[in-house]
Amino acid sequence: GENVEQHPSTLSVQEGDSAVIKCTYSDSASNYFPWYKQELGKRPQLIIDIRSNVGEKKDQRIAVTLNKTAKHFSLHITETQPEDSAVYFCAPWNRDDKIIFGKGTRLHILP
Amino acid sequence: DAGITQSPRYKITETGRQVTLMCHQTWSHSYMFWYRQDLGHGLRLIYYSAAADITDKGEVPDGYVVSRSKTENFPLTLESATRSQTSVYFCASSSTVAKNIQYFGAGTRLSVL
Numbered sequence: 001g002e003n004v005e006q007h008p009s010t011l012s013v014q015e016g017d018s019a020v021i022k023c024t025y026s027d028s029a030s031n032y033f034p035w036y037k038q039e040l041g042k043r044p045q046l047i048i049d050i051r052s053n054v055g056e057k058k059d060q061r062i063a064v065t066l067n068k069t070a071k072h073f074s075l076h077i078t079e080t081q082p083e084d085s086a087v088y089f090c091a092p093w094n095r096d097d098k099i100i101f102g103k104g105t106r107l108h109i110l111p
Numbered sequence: 112d113a114g115i116t117q118s119p120r121y122k123i124t125e126t127g128r129q130v131t132l133m134c135h136q137t138w139s140h141s142y143m144f145w146y147r148q149d150l151g152h153g154l155r156l157i158y159y160s161a162a163a164d165i166t167d168k169g170e171v172p173d174g175y176v177v178s179r180s181k182t183e184n185f186p187l188t189l190e191s192a193t194r195s196q197t198s199v200y201f202c203a204s205s206s207t208v209a210k211n212i213q214y215f216g217a218g219t220r221l222s223v224l
Contacts, residue, residue: 043201049211049212099213103152
């Protein structure tokens with residue numbers, strides 16, 4: 001089955017700095033690559049996504065980049081703010097049309 | 112977000128008891144999903160449904176039963192609860208047009224003693 005790995009599992013960055021989280025997947029047929037954000041005690045929410053025909057997508061301070069050859073995609077957060085503290089999950093769709101979540105990256109924004 | 116609701120929000124039960132977690136959505140989404148979230152495992156798919164009366168197993172279906180007699184409801188039943196089923200359970204839904212984009216309920220925190 002699909003193997004999804006996220007790195008790092010925990011990330012601490014100074015407020016204002018950038019954060020990058022990487023997700024690797026194994027199914028070469030995957031064609032949709034979203035990132036979800038889950039604040040403490042809350043539900044996961046989609047924050048950005050990319051499809052396999054696009055290499056990069058930006059939405060204000062967040063961006064997602066995709067490398068289909070290497071089978072990984074990354075979440076980039078610039079000018080980090082306290083409200084960016086959360087757990088982030090990648091969730092690529094595999095050939096069975098199911099979503100497989102990574103184990104999550106806990107991002108801490110340090111004052 | 113108010114379009115998908117889960118009940119109860121918190122539940123404590125004992126091993127061996129039957130428990131049903133409810134999920135209701137008002138968007139008429141075709142797809143509905145049940146996940147469990149445990150520390151160190153992220154979100155794992157239990158069951159999903161592509162439409163009323165159509166359900167399929169996910170990654171961790173053992174010990175769970177689902178039904179979907181109506182499009183808007185997707186209850187999850189633990190037939191005989193075990194301590195290993197202590198978890199936070201999330202229901203999600205998505206539309207046929209954008210089935211990849213899932214909207215989650217607020218979750219049910221279940222403790223099995």
